[in-house]
Amino acid sequence: MAPEQSRRPRPRAAADRPTIHDVAAAAGVSRGTVSRVLNGGANVSAKARLAVQEAVRTTGYVPNPAARSLKTRRAGSVAFLLTEPQERLFEDPTFGVLLHGCTKALARHDLPLTLLTAGTPEERARARRYVEAGHADGVLLVSGRAGEPLVGAFHRSGTPLVLCGRPIGQASGIAYVAADDREGARQMVRHLRERGHRRIATITGPLDTPGGVDRLAGYRDVMGEAAAPELVAVGDYSGAGGAAAMESLLRSAPDLDAVFVASDLMAAGAIGALHRAGIKVPDDVAVGGFDDTTIAAGTSPPLTTVRQPLPRIAAEMVRLLMEIIDGSPGAAVILPTTLVRRGSA
Amino acid sequence: MAPEQSRRPRPRAAADRPTIHDVAAAAGVSRGTVSRVLNGGANVSAKARLAVQEAVRTTGYVPNPAARSLKTRRAGSVAFLLTEPQERLFEDPTFGVLLHGCTKALARHDLPLTLLTAGTPEERARARRYVEAGHADGVLLVSGRAGEPLVGAFHRSGTPLVLCGRPIGQASGIAYVAADDREGARQMVRHLRERGHRRIATITGPLDTPGGVDRLAGYRDVMGEAAAPELVAVGDYSGAGGAAAMESLLRSAPDLDAVFVASDLMAAGAIGALHRAGIKVPDDVAVGGFDDTTIAAGTSPPLTTVRQPLPRIAAEMVRLLMEIIDGSPGAAVILPTTLVRRGSA
DNA sequence: CTGAAAGCGCTTACAG
DNA sequence: CTGAAAGCGCTTACAG
CATH class of the missing domain: 3.40.50.2300 (Response regulator)
Structure with missing residues (x-):
């Protein structure tokens, strides 16, 4: 282990950020009511809602994701996992377009994407630990080779998983999106x-x-x-x-x-x-x-x-993953290709 | 707001994962001792340490990152922010190499990288909200144009920040790494x-x-x-x-x-x-x-x-960011370039 | 529709 | 060196 392995960030600045308690006080309601307003607003009077929204604005309140996550048992993020040995990934624009498309599609669900690369056994172990610690609600896995061990591992552990490309040498029932x-x-x-x-x-x-x-x-x-x-x-x-x-x-x-x-x-x-x-x-x-x-x-x-309709592939991957996270059994999605004629043939 | 905006992942499977409590029980020590072993092991007897390590193994315990984060006030991740309007980012391999290099360098600190793109005002607002909610301990910002608003915003809010490339049209004192x-x-x-x-x-x-x-x-x-x-x-x-x-x-x-x-x-x-x-x-x-x-x-x-020594630029960006998160004032790092002669000139 | 209360799983002074 | 306890900031049944 290199010495830097033990270096971890120190706490950010002061804890002077407003909490849900401050918002509740400012709005003259309970913390429970603030939470209800923040999470869809079911069963909240219009008056309470308005007061809370105003209080959120004046206090500059932003919910603490860790606290929310701890309670809801959702990570609130998705992992994008690239399993390739080489830098080749970044030589080929395909991956970038896919990555970009997934980032955009996830953003519409307000989910950030965490990039994980796993070309070596060590990286694979790290990625697995990361996901299985609950750091991600699901995995978008790109470029899996035949028998990629992480595919099997996530599939067995019940981690919501969508591959890009037809899985080879894997158990059946793995969700994926691919061009035809x-x-x-x-x-x-x-x-x-x-x-x-x-x-x-x-x-x-x-x-x-x-x-x-x-x-x-x-x-x-x-x-x-x-x-x-x-x-x-x-x-x-x-x-x-x-x-x-x-x-x-x-x-x-x-x-x-x-x-x-x-x-x-x-x-x-x-x-x-x-x-x-x-x-x-x-x-x-x-x-x-x-x-x-x-x-x-x-x-x-x-x-x-x-x-290959790469942006659409990315969008479908995210859609599928969301469904699986919500409890659906998954599916295989095959998208049509089109011939593009230019000068070389 | 599209309807999908409200869709959020449901809780993962059962909460049958072991907690620090289970480890403590298995090791015959208190949760405090387990925690101490897990976090560097200062002031722990060899016997207790061994018992805990064994218990971690048998229970398959992995710490809950949200709980840890809530307590430590560290997010345990870093944002990689791309501020460009176009897909151009992914047309040019430069970004991929940088992204890959940062991912690898962060992995040595066991920090995952969250990819944020911010080409539109809406995406900028989202990125800012994300970071200022404490979801990231720091920001690696790539391809900032003159006067990029997010650079100013993060700089003012005291968010640990390192740019790739010399900042233009910004306040002084912003840390960056660039080729000469x-x-x-x-x-x-x-x-x-x-x-x-x-x-x-x-x-x-x-x-x-x-x-x-x-x-x-x-x-x-x-x-x-x-x-x-x-x-x-x-x-x-x-x-x-x-x-x-x-x-x-x-x-x-x-x-x-x-x-x-x-x-x-x-x-x-x-x-x-x-x-x-x-x-x-x-x-x-x-x-x-x-x-x-x-x-x-x-x-x-x-x-x-x-x-451009892109892998080194990435490594230096991460090193600098770690220092800043640890309280250092930051710096500008300029790396030398080399001429590579091939056939075109 | 709303408040009071419990609890998510950790870490960390505080005693001893 | 170690345990008991408080508390991080949320959400969510549970009453009412």
């Missing part, structure tokens, strides 16, 4: 075929992720027997990994005329590799991506890609 | 000059941000009288904005032979614009960026840029 990865991949590969391409390669995501598995499956659905092994390279969702996979495909299948890449970030890497090899996009090789993040508009040529 | 933007810009422009470029343009950040102002100042330091007005275009830190600014420069100064762009994301946009104009990078026009995020390695050609 498989159909999205089909849309892209069909598009490439309609444009006359036949030797269509693919760069997949990691095969222990739903985006890796399902987008490859969609590719195979459309390609059928044309999906030769030398046309498939496994990527890792990074830009550098996309470039490396492209170079490998160029060696294994030099006659390829198109490539479907399972993420925009990898597609940007692949386009770079094609440029360096002196291959023109889309004239020599067409490139299709997946995600439609800001990366897509920025490549040269701009990337034809499959749009 | 001005010197970093000088490094890049000097490099371009050493490579023989003379008509060096620049695309700045917004001029109400420190990165906008200070990197432009560094450019002017080196360029001197060669910094003609037609060589300066103001960008907005977005990829599209970088492209637009580049196109504008190409019109105002068609003879430019290099451009220093104040962020990698804008530089990527600028390179795209140059490609579309049929201008070769770096042969016709050299391009230098700023940040050294993952974007830099992904452009074609790879971007020569100025590295």
